[in-house]
Amino acid sequence: MENSWSWEQKTLVSELIQGMELTKQLRQNLGAKSSAETREFLLQKILSSYEKALLILKWSGPMGQRLTQSLTQGVTSSLPGSPISADESPRSDDFDRGVKDQHEPKDLSKKRKVLPRWTDLVRVNSENGLEGPHDDGCSWRKYGQKDILGAKYPRSYYRCTFRNTQSCLATKQVQRSDDDPSVFEVTYRGKHTCSQGSNSVQPPPSPEKQEQKPNNQNYVPQLQYVEQVSVNSPTNLKVNNEDLKHKEMMAPPFSFHSSTYGCATGGDNFSALVLENETFLGSFSQSFLSPATPESNYYMTSPCRMNNLAGIHDVQCSKSELTEIISANTSATNSPIPDLDFSLDHVQIDTNFPFDTPGFFP
DNA sequence: TTGATTTGACCACT
DNA sequence: AGTGGTCAAATCAA
Numbered sequence: 001m002e003n004s005w006s007w008e009q010k011t012l013v014s015e016l017i018q019g020m021e022l023t024k025q026l027r028q029n030l031g032a033k034s035s036a037e038t039r040e041f042l043l044q045k046i047l048s049s050y051e052k053a054l055l056i057l058k059w060s061g062p063m064g065q066r067l068t069q070s071l072t073q074g075v076t077s078s079l080p081g082s083p084i085s086a087d088e089s090p091r092s093d094d095f096d097r098g099v100k101d102q103h104e105p106k107d108l109s110k111k112r113k114v115l116p117r118w119t120d121l122v123r124v125n126s127e128n129g130l131e132g133p134h135d136d137g138c139s140w141r142k143y144g145q146k147d148i149l150g151a152k153y154p155r156s157y158y159r160c161t162f163r164n165t166q167s168c169l170a171t172k173q174v175q176r177s178d179d180d181p182s183v184f185e186v187t188y189r190g191k192h193t194c195s196q197g198s199n200s201v202q203p204p205p206s207p208e209k210q211e212q213k214p215n216n217q218n219y220v221p222q223l224q225y226v227e228q229v230s231v232n233s234p235t236n237l238k239v240n241n242e243d244l245k246h247k248e249m250m251a252p253p254f255s256f257h258s259s260t261y262g263c264a265t266g267g268d269n270f271s272a273l274v275l276e277n278e279t280f281l282g283s284f285s286q287s288f289l290s291p292a293t294p295e296s297n298y299y300m301t302s303p304c305r306m307n308n309l310a311g312i313h314d315v316q317c318s319k320s321e322l323t324e325i326i327s328a329n330t331s332a333t334n335s336p337i338p339d340l341d342f343s344l345d346h347v348q349i350d351t352n353f354p355f356d357t358p359g360f361f362p
Numbered sequence: 363t364t365g366a367t368t369t370g371a372c373c374a375c376t
Numbered sequence: 377a378g379t380g381g382t383c384a385a386a387t388c389a390a
Contacts, residue, residue: 142367144382157381161366173381 019049138162138170138192152178160194168194 026042139161147154153176160168170190177183 141365143384145368146380146382149379155380159382171381 015049019046022046022049138168138194140172148175151175153181160192162194166194168192170194 022042022045026039026046029039029042140158141161141163142156142158144157145154146157155173155175158172158174160166160170162168170188170192172189173187175185175187177185
């Protein structure tokens with residue numbers, strides 16, 4: 001936790017405050033001649049805010065509180081699916097295993113690696129033969145390929161070329177999407193420790209090689225989050241909401257300026273997700289979206305947030321790594337990432353409310 | 363010749 | 377027992 005409040009706490013407070021503000025608005029509307037739709041809209045937003053706050057409370061709990069448990073119980077009933085379970089890649093259980101492995105190292109000679117598994121998942125759209133701006137800054141060597149049950153396409157396994165020379169244990173898996181063969185799902189595992197982790201530039205592979213060596217731009221060394229990147233979109237940070245709709249439903253649609261809501265390191269713009277489905281955003285706070293740019297529908301979130309969404313607490317969230325992520329993700333295009341500044345300054349805080357009371361937060 | 367890829371087999375995990 | 381992840385020998389390519 002940095003400063004006095006963690007990201008979760010700040011977000012939780014903002015959600016509660018927002019709920020309060022919306023309630024005030026609703027009260028005013030009740031006295032005025034507002035339409036039933038307006039009231040219903042406000043009511044929906046209030047419920048959404050409190051629902052998100054409850055989710056945060058759950059996610060902010062002890063490590064043992066698995067996201068999957070949260071997702072299948074109580075307040076999440078209206079949010080089907082999970083950013084974790086909705087995807088076939090290992091995540092929270094991997095994380096648990098990784099933590100366990102860290103504390104209980106087993107036979108290192110065994111095939112199943114004992115390195116912590118911080119799973120990242122990046123989807124790269126390589127349509128039109130574009131070489132995905134998928135520079136993760138490290139050279140990869142393929143060490144295996146496997147047909148996966150229920151998947152049309154085999155999964156390829158890569159490890160860092162410098163695995164032996166620099167003991168870089170980073171690995172990644174690449175699998176072509178069943179739904180959209182032009183989309184590759186890249187799951188990163190482990191942390192890059194090689195010196196070239198963020199510097200090397202690989203020559204663009206042939207389109208066919210793209211599957212085997214998805215190239216460039218998505219260096220996500222250890223943070224676990226689910227992200228979908230379309231290389232061809234105006235911004236490479238565009239989210240194909242079709243595939244993520246279930247996941248996104250679980251992702252509280254917060255957007256904020258990272259200086260206010262960034263992860264523990266703060267100060268950097270971490271990543272941006274661009275949603276195409278406006279209806280999805282409709283239920284979100286207007287505080288998070290600029291009404292002046294309805295077609296944009298940008299919202300930003302922090303990988304740390306995604307960490308939590310993926311059932312992982314911000315265990316490893318160094319500033320340098322996050323900076324790398326952002327620089328990698330934003331270097332392909334000069335697409336401006338709207339600065340959706342959302343801060344507590346925008347809302348009134350009842351100074352009497354003991355947010356900082358010990359025990360208020362779990 | 364050297365490094366990368368392929369692929370069958372082994373092993374861990376559930 | 378089924379599945380996924382990794383190993384390592386064989387093969388390929390520069």
